[in-house]
Amino acid sequence: MHVFKITAVLSFLLFAAVTVSAQKEDASEFITPPKTDTPQADVPQKFDVVGNKVNADSVVALGADSVLKPDTTAVKGKKHTAVKAVWMSAVLPGLGQAYNKKYWKIPIIYAGFGGLGYALYFTSSNFNESRAAYRAVVRGNPASYLGYTDVQDIKYFRDQFKNYLNLSALVTVLWYGLNLIDAAVDGHLYSYNMDDKLSFNFDPSLILPNPLGTAPTTCLGLTFNINLLAGRHKAVIN
Numbered sequence: 001m002h003v004f005k006i007t008a009v010l011s012f013l014l015f016a017a018v019t020v021s022a023q024k025e026d027a028s029e030f031i032t033p034p035k036t037d038t039p040q041a042d043v044p045q046k047f048d049v050v051g052n053k054v055n056a057d058s059v060v061a062l063g064a065d066s067v068l069k070p071d072t073t074a075v076k077g078k079k080h081t082a083v084k085a086v087w088m089s090a091v092l093p094g095l096g097q098a099y100n101k102k103y104w105k106i107p108i109i110y111a112g113f114g115g116l117g118y119a120l121y122f123t124s125s126n127f128n129e130s131r132a133a134y135r136a137v138v139r140g141n142p143a144s145y146l147g148y149t150d151v152q153d154i155k156y157f158r159d160q161f162k163n164y165l166n167l168s169a170l171v172t173v174l175w176y177g178l179n180l181i182d183a184a185v186d187g188h189l190y191s192y193n194m195d196d197k198l199s200f201n202f203d204p205s206l207i208l209p210n211p212l213g214t215a216p217t218t219c220l221g222l223t224f225n226i227n228l229l230a231g232r233h234k235a236v237i238n
Contacts, residue, residue, distance in 0.1 A: 082187025089183035093176065096183030100190055105182065112175050119168040127161035134158050 080100075089096030093113065094106040129145060134154045136143035145154045 080187065080190045082184045082190075085183040085187035086180050089179050093179045096180075097186065100183065100186035102186050109179055113172075116168060116172045116175060120165070120172065123161050123165040123168050127158065127165050130154055130158040130161055 085096035085099050087096075088099050094109045097103070097105045097109065133143040133145040134151065137149070137151045137154060143149070143154075145157055148154055148157070
């Protein structure tokens with residue numbers, strides 16, 4: 001039972017850590033026009049065919065009875081979030097990767113779970129058989145495991161498979177946690193926009209001899225200028 005307790009505790013800690021880290025979102029849901037403090041220039045007044053005053057931001061059809069104004073209602077969109085990706089991968093491993101459109105990772109995740117599942121099955125079945133044989137031999141009943149009847153030999157196999165079972169359970173929990181971390185990272189980078197502000201300048205230089213004398217030697221030099229400007233998060237609306 002202690003194997004399952006360790007697995008449950010590690011799963012809870014990994015899931016809590018990834019969920020907290022995934023809640024840091026920088027993108028906004030709406031794009032609002034910048035505010036300007038400078039006064040606008042006077043716009044000449046316009047009148048319709050009847051003689052009524054028309055606003056500058058209105059659209060008037062010739063001969064229309066009413067003034068049509070543009071719709072300025074904000075349009076909401078579904079924002080791609082890392083939190084949702086983590087929760088989807090927690091419910092079903094690989095679902096968060098599909099949400100992040102990283103479909104090529106799904107076979108890798110399930111291949112890992114398949115191998116670890118077989119390791120758990122193999123170690124647990126051998127552990128149960130060796131333990132049953134050991135208990136029978138200790139009680140004086142005839143029993144054997146893999147042809148071994150000595151109590152020390154059976155005890156050795158029982159302890160070995162017990163360690164393998166614990167290790168398999170631990171690796172399975174770590175693989176599940178890696179699935180959540182991968183979904184969180186891809187969820188954060190989904191809306192990450194790298195601007196063309198990463199520059200690299202290669203500037204060779206030549207130093208001529210000193211005209212004032214003292215060591216008339218020619219030197220070659222290289223200058224590297226790297227400009228690193230952080231990319232910006234841009235809201236992505238599906």
